[in-house]
Each structure stands twice: as structure tokens, then as C-alpha cells.
Amino acid sequence: MWEGLDSGLITKPEETNPRNEKCPDMVSVNGPEFLNRSKVLVTVVATPHWAHAEKGDKTVMVTQFMMELQGLKAVEGEDPPRILHFNPRDRGDWSGRSVIEQNTCYRMQWGSALRCDGRESSDEEEDSVDGEVKCERWKRDDESKKTWWLKRLMGGRKKITHDWPYPFEEGKLFVLTLRAGMEGYHISVDGRHITSFPYRTGFVLEDATGLAVKGNIDLHSIYASSLPSRNPSFAPQKHLEMQSIWKAPALLPEKPVELFIGILSAGNHFAERMAVRKSWMQHKLVRSSKVVARFFVALHARKEVNVDLKKEADYFGDIVIVPYMDHYDLVVLKTVAICEYGVSTVAGKYIMKCDDDTFVRVDAVIQEAEKVKGGDSLYIGNINFYHKPLRTGKWAVTYEEWPEEYYPPYANGPGYILSYDIAKFIVDDFEQQRLRLFKMEDVSMGMWVEKFNETRPVAVVHSLRFCQFGCIEDYFTAHYQSPRQMICLWDKLQRLGKPQCCNMR
Incomplete structure (x- = not known):
């Protein structure tokens, strides 16, 4: 090397001062790079x-x-x-x-x-x-x-x-x-x-x-x-995949079904409903009509949403539109409508209520209900015992609305199961105007079950696997799941054969 330097064959590069370098006049990249x-x-x-x-x-x-x-x-x-x-x-x-x-x-x-x-x-x-x-x-x-x-x-x-x-x-x-x-x-x-x-x-x-x-x-x-x-929920055409594969089975079964699932939804929740159709509603028990699932939706304040909702209901055949404007205080009427449909239309052995951001393991839910000895009335979910009403804050309940110190035992709203006889008792009381209504639908259900229990015993089953917040391993239901998480949960259930959460990347 030293000989090369002495001979001039190897030259020392010229020193450059980075501060004096001129920026290029232009920078060019191709499409894929960009x-x-x-x-x-x-x-x-x-x-x-x-x-x-x-x-x-x-x-x-x-x-x-x-x-x-x-x-x-x-x-x-x-x-x-x-x-x-x-x-x-x-x-x-x-x-x-x-x-x-x-x-x-x-x-x-x-x-x-x-x-x-x-x-x-x-x-x-x-x-x-x-x-x-x-x-x-x-x-x-x-x-x-x-x-x-x-x-x-x-x-x-x-x-x-x-x-x-x-x-x-x-x-x-x-x-x-x-x-x-x-x-x-x-x-x-x-x-x-x-x-x-x-x-x-x-x-x-x-x-x-x-x-x-x-x-x-x-x-x-x-x-x-x-x-x-613009949020995708304001563009239903981006989410409503009008394909026959996602339609509900054309005819309801003549004989009573094993389980009826009523899903609470809002008018503009097009993406949420589509995710449910493409995930757990594809379970073989639902496709074979041994289990029937329906969305229960009230009218939206925006007329154009109702127009799209009607088109969606006509095409997929899985929406029950209740005839009043959607409001939090009236959600309890959707729950009554679920009981009425489950009793009168499909005569479900078990009736389940859930939300459109709840993922349901259909077979696991039925197995949990069947653990209760035959013929007994049942109420299954994530049960709250000795829960006091909130008297201040956003979700405050006044003494006029609920004068008692405690709520009755009640299952959290994202997912719970009733036996047919309890649902029929609720429908009969509603038709005879004896049913007490409270704005919190899950508390209302606990109140109705407590009244039913005055004359007939009820097996109340508590399980944390009906998740109130998010998802846990080996869940029966997972709540607060976004549309993409619903698809992810279904994909994992199909590929792995066991329930795994999709909370994180």
C-alpha cells in the first residue's frame, strides 16, 4: 500500500466540507418507491x-x-x-x-x-x-x-x-x-x-x-x-357486500330452534352488522337454522340512513326494524321485542340477547345452557350481585327512577341467555301492561327474572367468560370488538380450532 501511495497509483480522496455541498436541484423516485x-x-x-x-x-x-x-x-x-x-x-x-x-x-x-x-x-x-x-x-x-x-x-x-x-x-x-x-x-x-x-x-x-x-x-x-x-360508517356501500352468501337462510324452520339470538344494533352500524354476518353468523348451526340470529334496529334520526337500512333489511333478511326512533331510554323495548320474536316466531328453547359488537361462540353458549339440568328455568351470563345505582355523573339514576338501594342480580347486557319460559313470561306481562320498564335494559331483565322467580325457581349461572369488557382466552362472548376484530376472532376460531383474542397486533 505504501509503495502504491509513493508511486501515485493510490491517491488520497479530496476532502469535502459537507456544509458546502449543494443540495440537488431535483429528487426523482419511481412509483413503487413513492x-x-x-x-x-x-x-x-x-x-x-x-x-x-x-x-x-x-x-x-x-x-x-x-x-x-x-x-x-x-x-x-x-x-x-x-x-x-x-x-x-x-x-x-x-x-x-x-x-x-x-x-x-x-x-x-x-x-x-x-x-x-x-x-x-x-x-x-x-x-x-x-x-x-x-x-x-x-x-x-x-x-x-x-x-x-x-x-x-x-x-x-x-x-x-x-x-x-x-x-x-x-x-x-x-x-x-x-x-x-x-x-x-x-x-x-x-x-x-x-x-x-x-x-x-x-x-x-x-x-x-x-x-x-x-x-x-x-x-x-x-x-x-x-x-x-369521511368515516366508512357514513358510506354503507363500502361495507354492505350484497352477496347471497351473507344472506340469512330463506325460510325459518318449522320446528322450534335450539337457540334464538337477538342482536341490538343502531341504524348506521352498517359495518358492525356486516362483520357479524361474515364472522360468527357463518357458524354451521346458524347456516343450518338450528340457531337463528336477527338484528333489532330502531329508526335513525337521519332519513337517508333509514332508506339504506330498509334496503339492507330487504336484501339480507336478518333485520327486525322496531317502529320508533332510537334512544337510549327505549333500548329496553328492543329487549322485549327480542323476547317476543324468540317466543312467537321461532319458539327458541333458549333466547339470547347480545350487541352488534359482541362476538358469540354459538356452540359454546348452547353447551353452557345445556349444563343446567333439563326442564329448569335458566338465566346465564356475567351476573352482577348487590350492584348499587349511580346517583351522580353521566349515568346517574334518580331516586324517582329507582328508589331501592340495590339492583336485583342481573347479567351484563353484552350477552346473556334465558330459557323459553322466562321470555314468554316477559312477553305476557308486557301485553297485559304489567311489565315494569327501566331505562337500563340489563337491569330490567334482572328485575323481570326476579319477579318470575317469585313463583318458579330459576337457575342463575354466573360466568366471567361472558366478557363485559373486551376479550379473555376461552371466552363464550367477547365484547367491544370492532368490525375488524370480529373478522379476526372468526378467522382464529376457524384456523386454530380454539378461541383466541385479537386485542393487539
Whole structure:
């Protein structure tokens, strides 16, 4: 090598100063390259507030904010789904550190949080998103030279890294960008990657029609691009697959059915109903009419929704439209309608009520009912015992509405089963105007079963496998499942032959 240098055959490359390099006049990429690149969704320019004393505890100083991609509100009185919840907490987190927490939320049920606290995530494949780590490293308040020397004495090696501070400093302007990649979201602050959050089953970008930024910040500018302008639930043609495979069996069976399932739904829940049709309503017991399932839907405030609803009902043959405007206080009448249909139209041995975001393991539900010795009246579900009415807040119940201290034992509304005789008792009392109605349909059912039990014994069976919140392994029913989670649950049930949840990616 030295001879080559002396002879001039090997020359030293000319030194270049990067600062003097000229930017190219243009950048060219082909179509596939452009499509594969992640796209910027949101740019936020803001300044975090200085910490202030928390209300109720003057010793705790707080400053934090949140940015959320939000979906369409599923139920009045509930917050909209959080497709992405991004929550930097400079001060005020329970850990006492500066953290960034990310999560998803559907029907007010939060998933497992991803918390970044200054420690770098592993760069292994399962811990990365599009090749980026989930959490970058930053300098933590609890790190010191003493800590480093202790690690060194114990044989640990010190990596040569730059000690970046926590990306959101009180009183300091920041520029945040949110990008969407193939596997998840990527967030950068002031040009440096901070965190990546993987997409989760049931939470997709096309549902994110809302953007919220709130908390302890002064917002200077915000720019959102590439976000959907219209939620899919407002475009039923995107979800209603008019194919005969999804239609209900043409004729109802002449003999009594084993199980009738009444599904509460709202007029504009086109995607939810389609997901039910394509998932557990494809069970062989439903396709053979040994089990019959029907949606019970009231009229919607928007006329165009009712027009689409009527077309849907005519085509699929699985919708019962009850003749009144939909309202929370009238949901109990849908439950009465389910009992009436189950008794008079199909004469079901068992009658089940569930919601359109409930996944039902049809065969498991029947097996659970058949465990009760033959001929006994039964009431099966996730039973609440000695539950007191809430007297304050959003779901408050007045003493005029419910004067007693406790509710009767009742099964949670997302899924419960009755025997035929209890359903007939409810229908008879309703027709003779003896049935007491209460705005909470699940409590009403508990009240009606208690009255029935005054003259005839009832086997009340409690099981946590009728899930009230989300999904557990070996479930009978899973609640708060988005349309995509419903399809995922059905796919797992078919492929694996056993129930597995689809809560996360």
C-alpha cells in the first residue's frame, strides 16, 4: 500500500466540507418507491406550558398534552374511539419520570399502553416497527456518573451515545411530525425519531376522521394531510357486500330452534352488522337454522340512513326494524321485542340477547345452557350481585327512577341467555301492561327474572367468560370488538380450532 501511495497509483480522496455541498436541484423516485415511503399525516408546532400544581394536590406539579387520531363515536354519551392516543407527560406521571404513553381505545376500553421512559427499546424484529425502535433513548433524570461507574465495575460496557434530552421541554417550541408506515405510526420531534407505535387489529387509519390536540400546550400551528374526510360508517356501500352468501337462510324452520339470538344494533352500524354476518353468523348451526340470529334496529334520526337500512333489511333478511326512533331510554323495548320474536316466531328453547359488537361462540353458549339440568328455568351470563345505582355523573339514576338501594342480580347486557319460559313470561306481562320498564335494559331483565322467580325457581349461572369488557382466552362472548376484530376472532376460531383474542397486533 505504501509503495502504491509513493508511486501515485493510490491517491488520497479530496476532502469535502459537507456544509458546502449543494443540495440537488431535483429528487426523482419511481412509483413503487413513492408508494412504499411513509406519508406525513400531521405536523404540530407548539410550546409546552410550564408545570402547574395539580388540582386537589398542590404538591404535585403537572404538564402534559395529548394528540389523538379519533374515529366515529359509536354510542351517544361515550367518547369516540382512539385510533392512536399519543400522550407526552413531562411532569405528573405516576412514575415520577418524563414519559410518553401511547395506546388505543374502543368503546371507552383501553388497550395495553406502550410507555417510553428514556430507555431504548430492543431493535429485534418483534420490537421494531418498519425497522425503527418503538422507543428511542433520552437522558433520564435518574442517570448519573455513579450509576455508570457501578455498571462498569460490574462488567457492563458503556455504549458511546449522544445524550438527547426528553423531547418536550417546558417553554420550548417543538415541531412534531406523525407519519404512517407499513407497520405502524412514527413520531419525530425537531427532526429526530422519538417513537414508533405498531398498528393494532381493529384500529386502522381509514377510520381516523378526527384529530384532537389538547392539554398543557400553546398551539401555534397544525397541519393535517392524508387523513380520511369521511368515516366508512357514513358510506354503507363500502361495507354492505350484497352477496347471497351473507344472506340469512330463506325460510325459518318449522320446528322450534335450539337457540334464538337477538342482536341490538343502531341504524348506521352498517359495518358492525356486516362483520357479524361474515364472522360468527357463518357458524354451521346458524347456516343450518338450528340457531337463528336477527338484528333489532330502531329508526335513525337521519332519513337517508333509514332508506339504506330498509334496503339492507330487504336484501339480507336478518333485520327486525322496531317502529320508533332510537334512544337510549327505549333500548329496553328492543329487549322485549327480542323476547317476543324468540317466543312467537321461532319458539327458541333458549333466547339470547347480545350487541352488534359482541362476538358469540354459538356452540359454546348452547353447551353452557345445556349444563343446567333439563326442564329448569335458566338465566346465564356475567351476573352482577348487590350492584348499587349511580346517583351522580353521566349515568346517574334518580331516586324517582329507582328508589331501592340495590339492583336485583342481573347479567351484563353484552350477552346473556334465558330459557323459553322466562321470555314468554316477559312477553305476557308486557301485553297485559304489567311489565315494569327501566331505562337500563340489563337491569330490567334482572328485575323481570326476579319477579318470575317469585313463583318458579330459576337457575342463575354466573360466568366471567361472558366478557363485559373486551376479550379473555376461552371466552363464550367477547365484547367491544370492532368490525375488524370480529373478522379476526372468526378467522382464529376457524384456523386454530380454539378461541383466541385479537386485542393487539
